[in-house]
Every structure is written in C-alpha cells, then in structure tokens.
Amino acid sequence: MVLKAGGIYKSYGQLDIIKGVDLEIGRGEIVSIVGRSGSGKSTLLHIIGTLDDADRGELQIVGKNVREMNSRQMAAFRNKHIGFVFQFHHLLPEFTALENVCIPGYISKNNTADTERRAKELLDYLGLSERLQHKPTELSGGEQQRVAVARALINKPDIIFADEPTGNLDSNAAKDFHQLIRRLCDEQQQTFVIVTHNQELADLSDRKMTMQDGLLLES
Numbered sequence: 001m002v003l004k005a006g007g008i009y010k011s012y013g014q015l016d017i018i019k020g021v022d023l024e025i026g027r028g029e030i031v032s033i034v035g036r037s038g039s040g041k042s043t044l045l046h047i048i049g050t051l052d053d054a055d056r057g058e059l060q061i062v063g064k065n066v067r068e069m070n071s072r073q074m075a076a077f078r079n080k081h082i083g084f085v086f087q088f089h090h091l092l093p094e095f096t097a098l099e100n101v102c103i104p105g106y107i108s109k110n111n112t113a114d115t116e117r118r119a120k121e122l123l124d125y126l127g128l129s130e131r132l133q134h135k136p137t138e139l140s141g142g143e144q145q146r147v148a149v150a151r152a153l154i155n156k157p158d159i160i161f162a163d164e165p166t167g168n169l170d171s172n173a174a175k176d177f178h179q180l181i182r183r184l185c186d187e188q189q190q191t192f193v194i195v196t197h198n199q200e201l202a203d204l205s206d207r208k209m210t211m212q213d214g215l216l217l218e219s
Contacts, residue, residue: 001024001025001026001027001060001063002025002026002027002029002061002062002158002159002191003023003024003025003048003059003060003061003159003191003193004023004024004025004058004059004060005021005022005023005024005047005048005057005058005059005060006022006057006058006059007020007021007022007056007057007058008020008021008022008023008044008047008048008054008056008057008058008059009054009055009056009057010040010043010044010047010052010054010055011055016214017040017043017214018040018043018044018047018054018214019213019214019215020057020214020215021044021057021214021215021216022216023048023209023216025159025191025193026191027158027189027191028185028189028190028191029185029191029192029206029207030181030182030185030191030192030194030204030205030206030207031192031193031194031205031206031207031208031209032193032194032195032196032201032202032205032207032208032209033045033193033194033195033196033209033210033211033216034195034196034197034199034202034208034209034210034211034219035210035211035212036212037197039211039212040211040214041195041211042163042164042195044195044211044216045161045163045193045195046163047059048161048193049082049084049161049193050066050074050077050078050082051084053067054067061077061081061082061158061159062081062158064077079104079107079108079155080108080155080157081157081158081159082157082158082159082160082161083151083152083153083155083157083159083160083161084152084160084161084162084163085145085148085149085152085160085161085162085163085165086148086162086163086164086165087163087164087165087167087168088168089136089144089145089147089148089168090148091136091144091147091148091151092136093135093136093137094135095135096132096133096134096135097123097128097131097132097133097134097135097136097139097143097147097150098116098119098120098123098132098133100136100147100151101119101122101123101147101150101151101154102115102116102119102154103151104151104154104155105118105119105154105155108155110155115154118154119150119154120132122150122153122154123146123147123150126146126147126149126150126180127146128143128146128147128150131143131147140173141168141169141170141173142169142170142172142173142176142177145165145166145168145169145173145177146177146180149180149184153184153190158191159191159192159193160190160191160192160193161192161193161194162181162192162193162194162195162196163195164195164196164197165177165194165196165201166178166196166198166201167196167197167198174198174200174201175200177201178200178201178204181194181201181204182204185206192205202219
C-alpha cells in the first residue's frame, strides 16, 4: 500500500469542503478523481499530497504517518517520496529542460553526475533527447509537460500527484500525455493520483472516483 487516508476533513471558515474521506492506493495504480468545479477534488489532492493539512484525519504514505512530521521533515519526505505535475508545468524559465529536471535531485543533495545522467535518461525515455538544452519558452506545451513529468520522476518517487495535467494542452498533446501515464504505470509500476476534468484521461485509470458533496465515491 502506497497511500492510506482515513477520516480526512477540511473546512474553510463555515464552509465544509472535505467531509470524511477514506482512500487507499496500491503501488502501480492509476487513480483519477473527477467532479464538478468547486467540489473539493484539488483540495483533497493537496492534502493527500502533503501540500496542505487536513483539519483532522490520518494520512500514511509508504507506511509513514506524515501528519506527525514537522515542516522540515515533511519537506525532506516530500522531496524523496512524492512527485507533482500541475496544469501550468511550473518550470523555471531561466533554466534548460535538463536543469529543470535535475532541480529536485540537487535539492536532495544526490550525486550531481548521477542526477544528470538519470535526467538525460528520463528525457530520452519521454522523447525529449533533442531538447535537453532548450528553455521552457522554446518548448511546446506538450513538451513542457513531459519535462514536468521527468522532473516529478527524477527522485524515483513512490507516488505522483497530478492536478489537471492536461488542462492546458491541445487534444493531441493531451492524448500523448494519456499514453505516457499508462506506459509509466505499465512499464515502471509508477503510481499516479490524477485530478482531472478530462474524461478520456479518467477512463484510462485503474479506478475512477468522484468528489461529490465533500465525499469521495467510487465511479
């Protein structure tokens, strides 16, 4: 079991967003979360991805109770065990594709040569071997998203959280991304939790769940 969440609640003021969510995710599984805008699915993703804290509930990732960690411990754990892919890529514009991918490895103080070698291998695997020295503005939207995926993979995370990863892509780039996610799962047993409005992406998942009225329901 990669992730286990139980009794997750979250409110903002008087507004209850998450009302007791339970979730278990196994290794090599793709789980998609769909729901109407404002249903709380991104809030839930941020909580189980350790970017936000629940008001109450339990959260274990690779058997570790992450809610007991202090901020320094959580940052180190997140860097080692968790990857993120967002709608707008969040690549640093002043750095090349290769440098952007290497950043989490540098933060982990991994061996520089090993980090750069793995980054090149990942970019090659993702079809970007000719784009290593290109900066984000020189890449298409689909290429930028693949660089973001490589960056998420650089530290060999146990789980990757993706928030509307195809929301800023055209239909062809989105389809390429769908195929990439499936390939990473099938070939590398990579675990994904994906919040999306894209039904095609949701349908390729091993499980599709729906956020509705603050609860997470099997679709």
